[in-house]
Amino acid sequence: MEIKSLLKVTLILTLCVIMMGAYTRLSDAGLGCPDWPGCYGMIKAPTTNHELSTAQNAFPQHTIETDKAWLEMIHRYIAGALGLMVLAILIMSLRKTGAPKKLPLFIAALIVFQAALGMWTVTMKLMPIVVMLHLMGGFALFALLLLLYLRNKPLRIPGGDTPARKFSALALACIGVLLLQIMLGGWTSSNYAALACTSLPICEGNWVDNLNFSAAFSPFQGEHQTYEYGVLDYSARMTIHVAHRIGAIVTTIMLLLLAFKLVTKAHSSVLRNAAWLLTTLVVLQVALGISNVVLHLPLGIAVSHNAGAALLLLTLVFINYALLRKA
Known part of the structure; x- marks a missing residue:
């Protein structure tokens, strides 16, 4: 092989x-x-x-x-x-x-x-x-x-697609933002905070006054016999969940902005197709995220949400690689 x-x-x-x-x-x-x-x-x-x-x-x-x-x-x-x-x-x-x-x-x-x-x-x-x-x-x-x-x-892009190459910095920033969002998703899951907020668009109640960032994002949570089902209190879990939702909004805006610029400015069909794929994956990922909240984290949708994040990352890796390659 x-x-x-x-x-x-x-x-x-x-x-x-x-x-x-x-x-x-x-x-x-x-x-x-x-x-x-x-x-x-x-x-x-x-x-x-x-x-x-x-x-x-x-x-x-x-x-x-x-x-x-x-x-x-x-x-x-x-x-x-x-x-x-x-x-x-x-x-x-x-x-x-x-x-x-x-x-x-x-x-x-x-x-x-x-x-x-x-x-x-x-x-x-x-x-x-x-x-x-x-x-x-x-x-x-x-x-x-x-x-x-x-x-x-x-992989060769005809002519190097000079008009699209000016979006290389944005594409790289998108990878950074997506990685941070994936980390937030992992932190949400590992702290069993996925159902800390069950309403849209952000969280129910007076969530602003209950934010507790120091407890929510401390890597050290004390010694416990097990961390299964989480050890943080509600305010910390709610803070993690809210941060993940806000991160999702920022990530969605940036990725769709990159996709729009590539669809409208790129000469290469390779980059335009990748941009359309990115758009589709972003829309699906947002829909899966909302479904997780509305349907209270059904297993199939939650697993698909993880897979969607992985495919988004691969798409951005491809776009960055294509933008940085010379003709």
Whole structure:
């Protein structure tokens, strides 16, 4: 298999890992297995009476929920397969003349760090800062794999599309704003603040007077036996939620502004099509966000909201790459 084909498959698998991670987290199955890398000391979730008895004896303080344990293990299996594919990409890149070398090395290092974050997510009992970093690592991996794919697949914009290149700074700023919004989303989820506000457009009641930024965004939340279901009070969770909503408004405006400028000013159909895709994804993402509030965080929509953020990031990575490439 050529490296470009392998990268395509790896990109799809990375999206699956991101979505499965979101599904596991939103199903409250992040501690479905209290140990790592196995599950109750086994390579799979315990299911038979003998396995359940052995697991209960080994972890008497835990209530075994087989369905949640399987969710966690399936996530680990897929992540493990992704790690092997990244290793294969690294080996092929090092062997192939003219292929990028530093980027695949960095991606391989990132996935090792991701594995460590996955372990700490369990051993530190869903500490929010670790959960958020694990989420951001997955998004970073997704973006870097696309960048590596683009570097292995020559992309040329006819004439360099000089009129569009003046929007390079805006496109780069859009990536920064989107990453901050993804971080806010991860912080909202890891602190179980997604339902802290259930009305639109911002929050119910006198929310302005209840804002508590110091508690909401402190990475240190004290020592607890577990952080599952959150440890912050309502005002802190509400503050996180409000910040995420305001961030969504800013992000939407900036991304739509970039898309509008590219649609109206770019000469290249590649950039115009990417701008239309960006517009579509932004509209869908806003609709999913509103649906999460109105429908009280249904699992399918919440997972799709995570996938939408990942696809938005990939689209912006492509646009930035295309704008910076010379003819």
